[in-house]
Amino acid sequence: MLGPAALLAVAVLTTVAGLAFSGGAAPLQLQDPGPAVRWGLPIAKLFVDLGAAGMIGALVLAIWALSPKKPEFDAALDVAAASAAVLTVASAATALFTFLDVTGEPLDLGDAFGQKLGQFLTSIPLGQAWLTTTLIAAAVTVLCFAVRNHTALVFVAVLAVVSLVPLAQQGHAAGAAGHNAAVTALGLHLVFAAAWLGGLLTLVLLQGRLGARLPVVLARYSSVALISFIVVAVSGYASAALRIGDWPQLTTPYGVLVIGKVAALIALGLFGALQRRWLIARITRGVASEGADAASRGRGTFWLLVVIELGFMGIASGLAAALARTATPVSEDAAGTLARTPAEILTGEPLPPAPDWWRYFTEWNPDLIWLLAAGFGIFFYLAGVRRLRRRGDSWPVYRTILWVAGLLLLAWVTSGGISAYEQYLFSSHMLGHMLLTMGIPVLLVPGAPVTLAARAIHRRDDGSRGGREWILLAVHSRFASIIANPIVAAVLFAGSLWVFYYSPLFRWTMLDHIGHEWMIAHFLITGYLFVQSLIGIDPVPYRLPYAFRLVLLLGTMAFHAFFGLSIMLSSGILLADWYGAMGWGTDALLDQQLGGGIAWSIGEIPTVALAITVAMQWSRSDEKESKRRDRHADRTGDSELEEYNARLQALAERDG
Template sequence: MPRLSRLAAPAILVAAALAALLAALAFGGAADRLPLADPGAAVRFGLPIATLVTDLGAALTIGTLALACFALTPERPEWGRALDIASAGALAWTVASCVAGFFTFLSVSNVRVTADAQFGQSLAFFLTGTGLGLAWLVSTLMAAAVTVLCFAVRGVTPVFVVALIAAGALVPLAQQGHAAGTADHTSAVLALGLHIEGAAVWLGGLFALVLLRPVIEKARLGPVLARYSSIALVAFVVVAVSGVASAQIRVGSWSELGSRYGLLVIAKTVALVVLGLFGVVHRRVLVARVQNRLEASKPTFWWFVTAELAFLGLASGIAAALARTETPVAQAAVTDTAALTPAQVLTDQRLPPELTPLRLLTAWSPDLVWLLACAFGVAAYLVGVARLRRRGESWALSRTILWCAGLVVLAYATSGAPEVYSRYLVSAHLSALVVVGLVVPLLLVPAAPWTLALLATAKRRDGSRGPREWFLMIVQSRGAAWLTFPPMGAILLAVSIWACVYTPLLRFTATTATGHFALVLGLLLCGWLFAQSVVGVDPVPVAAGPGLRTGFVALVAAAVLALGLVLASTRGLLLSDWYGAMGRQWGAPPVADQQTGGVVLLVVGLVACAGVAVSLAVARSRARSRSLEPADR
């Protein structure tokens, strides 16, 4: 790589980001002098600049760690250099985050900087007693921890854990964006969180490639670029989808695209489209030429990468300015003086319309995390099947149908009517519980996804870890052996179903977005382990016999039956201060709705368990028939 382009790339990235930030601040009015409580020009301009540096440092850290975990080899010089780069990015992230947090305090409190005790007490209260200050404090401390850990760890698995910590450090800040000023707080937070995580992986990975080029051997540059290209493709999809969702939530309507905020969104969208074209050329043309050693040493290739970094800088600068620009939705919320309903007081959202058979199919509240997970799951499975077909190997169509059906049901349970009404109706919450914990795993597990992944993904021979190596590490780990021990899945699922209803977990999972996500993830895992023990096709260290499998099904069926009967017959309302205080005037009374939920839980659970029991009996009968056939057949 030419030395000039290697040195120019970081400078051009930062210069483009700062230029775009200042231009967007001037256009959007985010740095204009406030008429009443103005914090001063130093704060008005210093806060967005410090936020931009924070974003760039976080991106360099997360992107470099992701590249190391999925593209680099620990035994080569590139590995140590990558961790040094990640540590430097985390250090810049930490320092900039401290400055941004301090400027945020000055901006919201409108106090002058003094050396007296009262100023220190006010700052301490802001950092520990307010949500915004606590978010900056937690994010800064996590970034500082990542700085130290990048020096302390060298193994691939520990580095992956550090990457997860670094990604988690962005979550508190995502929860403090413009989400509070929108009608759908949860969707806004999810969209913003996914957007900044995807952008960090995309920008940081490309930035790290430029810095790592001197220590990557020419023969290995092509494979490393191809691996980054795959990572960047996933990140681009996440950024594009979450960006559209975030803009829709914050802009509100098409007519508001002409506002200052809307025009900045359009400018960022144009930059994203151009970056998509860069990605197409990068993936379709340049990576292949580098692998053939046609472009690796030519200045044009690396100047192309520098141009891509420049557009990423423009998008980052506009994004930092948008975070400080008033959204049309927030402005509309200020002018709305209507009295809050009980549902809005409890959930920050208006009560949805009455649940009818039609709305049971059409009600929609997209959860981007699970929607993207389902979309990527379907795409990855179909790509794996296509690879097997190209090699002349067969894969049962029924497995593909089961996998797609399971992910469609999961998407419906997390973004359809059960998601829309789960915070207002006990029956909807219980329906989501049994569908995610029982129905979805019983559809997904027989599709043998682990076996397909191991057959369809290529084996790495340079010491790095690709998808196949990560899959093998998970399957062959002690934790997996313990969790897949046959009785474990049935016991965990039976206990979890009861615990999610008759313990404090119910309040956490029903009233908070974090709790609801944990509910879906936990039940999906427990249900997967149960389904693996009774209908699993993927190999496990210990497999249960036919009799034990029937016993596991009976155990789960008994737990579901008992819980359904209790809920269908009880007259006491679960979470009466939540489900009974929504001010809902339509539908059945809360207690009757809870009883309906018990019936739904009972029927769906027993039908699913009965179907599994019948399939086990049929399989056992066929096995006996084959064992009785003549030996020559």
């Protein structure tokens, strides 16, 4: 238990030192809540972070690295349940401390205090956020004890991640320009830092149960840790850039704490590299060939490095808790100075330059979620192709080119000029929608990622599930068989247009950043399913004959074109109180009609490409079938044809 103790001690000491240095716990001039609240609130938030890390890290390790056939699996879920319980208590304490800090109320057990606290938790967004986190953490605590099914644990892990969403929405920049970017960066930072720290903590607690399986589990955890390190580094940089502003601000107390956290992150990266490149191989060799003494020495070195690594993680966690109470160089009230136009009031962002065709390629509004998704998608795809080539297998070059092009297009649509202008111009929004639902899937589907994963990822034989097992399980699940059905995919593709734009969903995606991310994922997935049902290479439960595929395509796109025409001919503005206030003197109705024209015309280009591809596949299928019959005839000497002719002759003789 030396590792967890070192983590906790270093984290608390670093938090206290960071608060003392930055003045984050200094008395307030007005409504000072007292030293118990000033020091107790960041300490409680530290335990929130540690509890969330243990909960998410243990669940990720159980889902990805451990086998349900081994005692290690149940032990990891016990760690997750205990960590979720810590998160529950710490979140409740943080909610109380936050109430005392915001209101300046003295702690009291009377009815009036309870009513005010209840109103804070149920009516004020900040209180609602902490109440939500507390309730979700409590639910995860129970589920970790009750659920032991490997597949069901995925949904428990998703619920555990959802518990961090309210925390991500409470960042320093919650009211300032760059709020959406701040929420995304902080959310990614919290989730992947939790998986990284919690996974290592779980390994330490399970060391007695792993035994000879330590090298295998450690290698699987190292993959998670490497991905987490990259995401934490990128999201941490984005968060710091939003909150610090210019380089000279690094000399402020907030900047100094950020530098300390960066130094701890670099040290952790070096530990991870040492672990992956040297230590795992040494332990594996000791277990396999060098005997018990060599293996024991390797494990001893490993656990020593783990304790040191947990110490640095404690430093990073403590600095994060101190940063949460330290004033940022970029003020949270910066958004007030931006409220010059209705567009800036609604979005909280400075109005970008007036658009022209060139600015769609020069303006940027980065979305870290989709930039990282595109980057990892390209890397793992190329790694899979390289693995196939190294063992002598072939993989068509055109598939790789299309996959990379599709993900690069996804990165541009979600982070380039379209993303910069879609909040202000309906036409930009519709252009992005058409590319997400039709343009990008037409490039991604021929890349056949499921087929590549099934061929390139190693199969596991110990009962655990890696990338190959989870992908194939998802593809062959009953849910996938329903949504991948060509008719269902077509209904989702075309029907969601009408449901989305003529329901409150459209407004939700404009006002809420989470709604915006849901919109991107929804359009991308429905478009992918529809294109997959027409020209897909990856395995699906059922495929229509080629003739019916063409009929389905033409029918669906006619429905799609009718939607575009309805927008073009509309005399009212969709979300008039939003798009009607946007732009640079732009006529909102004309811009909306332009968006309808984009939906009607741009959609025809992928339609033609899909129709040509279906026709080509149909032709190749007929050619393959003809060649198959010719080969069969050559092997059997046209026995089927001779038998058929003999039968006809017998019938003719009988009739005669």
